[in-house]
Amino acid sequence: MNFSSVDFLLSVHSLKQLPIPDLPEVAFAGRSNVGKSSLINKLVARKNLVKVSGRPGKTQGLNFFQVADEFYLVDLPGYGFARVSKSMQNSWQDLISSYLETRETLKCVVVIMDIRHEPKKMDGQLLQWLREQSITILPVYTKIDKLSGSKRQKNASLLDAGHGIKSSERVLFSAKTGQGRDELIVRLSAVLQP
Ligand SMILES: Nc1nc2c(ncn2[C@@H]2O[C@H](COP(=O)(O)OP(=O)(O)OP(=O)(O)O)[C@@H](O)[C@H]2O)c(=O)[nH]1
Ligand SMILES: [Mg+2]
Numbered sequence: 001m002n003f004s005s006v007d008f009l010l011s012v013h014s015l016k017q018l019p020i021p022d023l024p025e026v027a028f029a030g031r032s033n034v035g036k037s038s039l040i041n042k043l044v045a046r047k048n049l050v051k052v053s054g055r056p057g058k059t060q061g062l063n064f065f066q067v068a069d070e071f072y073l074v075d076l077p078g079y080g081f082a083r084v085s086k087s088m089q090n091s092w093q094d095l096i097s098s099y100l101e102t103r104e105t106l107k108c109v110v111v112i113m114d115i116r117h118e119p120k121k122m123d124g125q126l127l128q129w130l131r132e133q134s135i136t137i138l139p140v141y142t143k144i145d146k147l148s149g150s151k152r153q154k155n156a157s158l159l160d161a162g163h164g165i166k167s168s169e170r171v172l173f174s175a176k177t178g179q180g181r182d183e184l185i186v187r188l189s190a191v192l193q194p
Contacts, residue, residue: 001185001192003044005068011061015098019064021105024192025072027062029096029126030112032078035142038175039112040065040075043184050075062099071192072105080122101133108136108191110184115141115155115172119162127163138187139163139170145177 012018028036037050049065063075076096100106109130113123130137141159144152152172160167171187173180 001189002068002070003046006044006046006049006073007066008049009064009066009072011063012095012099013061014095015102018062018099018103019072021103023066023069023071024105024107024194025064025074025103026108026110026188026192027074027076027100027106028110028112029076030078031080031114031120031122034078034112034114035175036078036112037075039110039140039142039173039184040073042173042175042178042181043188044073062096071107079126080120097129100130100135106135108138108188110138110140110188112140112142112173113159113163115144115152115159116146119159124163127165136191138184138191139165140173140180140184141170142173142175144172144179145174 009019010017028040030036037052040050041047041052044065044067050063060077062077065073065075067073079093100109111123111127111130113120127137141156147155156167156170156172159165160170171180171183173184
């Protein structure tokens with residue numbers, strides 16, 4: 001996986017703006033502020049490719065990044081952010097679910113969860129819905145730099161149990177230290193394999 005050429009392509013706010021499905025793609029989903037954009041920056045080793053913020057709701061629209069002539073990475077807006085209006089939340093959800101359901105070149109959804117948090121209902125709902133759609137899921141528990149080794153393992157097990165995830169399936173990650181990056185690349189390479 002070669003990240004020497006990564007470019008922002010476009011931000012999609014309605015289905016008809018989606019780029020022609022000419023390359024395989026991977027989407028990144030998770031609650032607001034969980035660290036989706038930070039993970040993408042770390043993955044492609046570019047500090048400021050994607051805007052990151054301490055304020056939830058930073059990413060709006062589906063942001064497409066093109067990696068060489070090989071694939072797209074899609075940064076999705078976060079869910080579960082109470083301060084955007086209900087109607088706004090619903091239109092986001094409609095766009096994202098239609099995209100996920102219909103995108104023929106979508107190879108995998110990376111579902112990102114905060115290692116410090118207990119299993120969250122909305123993450124559970126997303127995981128269940130993706131399983132029902134037979135969409136390949138790659139769970140990632142992020143911000144592991146914020147927990148020491150034993151607490152990290154304990155919380156990872158709680159998330160595994162709460163969401164029906166096998167420990168061999170998920171990747172532990174830190175956008176701060178880069179831990180888990182190599183493993184993430186191995187997993188993504190496997191799903192992007194033609
Ligand atoms: N310590 C630590 N902080 C992180 C990590 N990942 C993200 N953060 C911080 O968490 C905050 C949110 O990060 P973003 O990457 O903007 O999160 P997001 O999921 O894209 O947020 P939205 O676009 O609002 O949904 C920022 O302050 C990041 O610096 C991590 O692995 N470790
Ligand atoms: Mg973001």
